[in-house]
Amino acid sequence: MTSHEALTYENSFPVEGGTFKNAGRISTRVKALLKEMKLPKEIIRRVAVITYEAEINICSYAERGRIVLRVTPKFVTIEAIDEGQGIADIELAMKEGYSTATEKIRSMGFGAGMGLSNMRNFSDTFRIISEIDKGTRLKMLIHIDWNRGSI
Amino acid sequence: MTLREVKEILDAEVIAGHDRLDLEVTEAGSADLMSDVLVFCKAGSLLLTGLTNPQVIYTADVLDIAAVIMVRGKRPFPETIRLAEELQIPILTTKYILFETVGRLYTKGIVSCIQKVDETSDIS
Numbered sequence: 001m002t003s004h005e006a007l008t009y010e011n012s013f014p015v016e017g018g019t020f021k022n023a024g025r026i027s028t029r030v031k032a033l034l035k036e037m038k039l040p041k042e043i044i045r046r047v048a049v050i051t052y053e054a055e056i057n058i059c060s061y062a063e064r065g066r067i068v069l070r071v072t073p074k075f076v077t078i079e080a081i082d083e084g085q086g087i088a089d090i091e092l093a094m095k096e097g098y099s100t101a102t103e104k105i106r107s108m109g110f111g112a113g114m115g116l117s118n119m120r121n122f123s124d125t126f127r128i129i130s131e132i133d134k135g136t137r138l139k140m141l142i143h144i145d146w147n148r149g150s151i
Numbered sequence: 152m153t154l155r156e157v158k159e160i161l162d163a164e165v166i167a168g169h170d171r172l173d174l175e176v177t178e179a180g181s182a183d184l185m186s187d188v189l190v191f192c193k194a195g196s197l198l199l200t201g202l203t204n205p206q207v208i209y210t211a212d213v214l215d216i217a218a219v220i221m222v223r224g225k226r227p228f229p230e231t232i233r234l235a236e237e238l239q240i241p242i243l244t245t246k247y248i249l250f251e252t253v254g255r256l257y258t259k260g261i262v263s264c265i266q267k268v269d270e271t272s273d274i275s
Contacts, residue, residue: 023209024206024208024213027209028212031212031213045214048212048213049189052189053189106184108185108204108206109183109206109207109210110184110185110186110206112187115186118190
């Protein structure tokens with residue numbers, strides 16, 4: 001455990017909303033960063049999927065946003081903060097299969113209504129706050145188990 | 152089997168990753184919705200899809216997918232190829248439709264990455 005204690009990292013990645021031009025770029029960077037930090041493979045995969053879903057959501061529904069990644073020896077947190085349309089009914093939005101995606105989003109291969117529930121399933125704690133016409137804020141936490149699936 | 156054998160079985164063309172054809176694959180998943188792929192596709196699997204945009208490659212990278220097979224003769228956009236080369240994810244394209252592609256691989260021993268979606272609780 002001692003060798004991991006010094007590990008701390010924090011960075012905020014801006015995400016361009018309303019376009020798919022670079023949708024996925026941040027997630028690929030985050031994944032490479034965690035690999036360099038030698039986090040367990042399973043953790044890297046979960047963080048990567050969560051970051052990707054969050055990034056796709058910002059690209060799909062918001063004008064702009066950012067993803068804040070924090071890594072400590074014990075956990076990883078991913079915050080996705082956007083300025084956008086917000087979510088009217090969070091309970092409904094969390095339902096698998098429910099989506100407000102446009103044809104453009106679907107043609108890119110997204111908008112199946114699985115994003116939020118997938119993020120919840122991949123995280124240990126999941127929090128969502130949203131305000132109409134202001135934006136949405138997601139915070140996900142993943143505990144690191146150094147004894148499992150280390151690379 | 153190796154990616155080279157997959158290429159032969161599917162009469163496929165290698166678009167990216169010519170140097171990675173010795174990669175061993177045993178499992179695959181198929182979908183045109185990346186949202187669905189993110190729920191069920193396992194690391195090391197082949198991804199069979201009709202989608203050709205860069206997000207297919209980002210999805211493959213996030214999930215550690217071994218290689219992407221584009222079906223129905225679909226050809227990726229140039230930016231998709233560039234990204235695949237950068238992230239070292241092979242792309243093959245086959246003229247077979249998705250059902251035929253799946254059938255040909257299945258009969259040669261490639262299995263589903265998961266059989267039913269309720270098994271996704273342990274996907275890592």
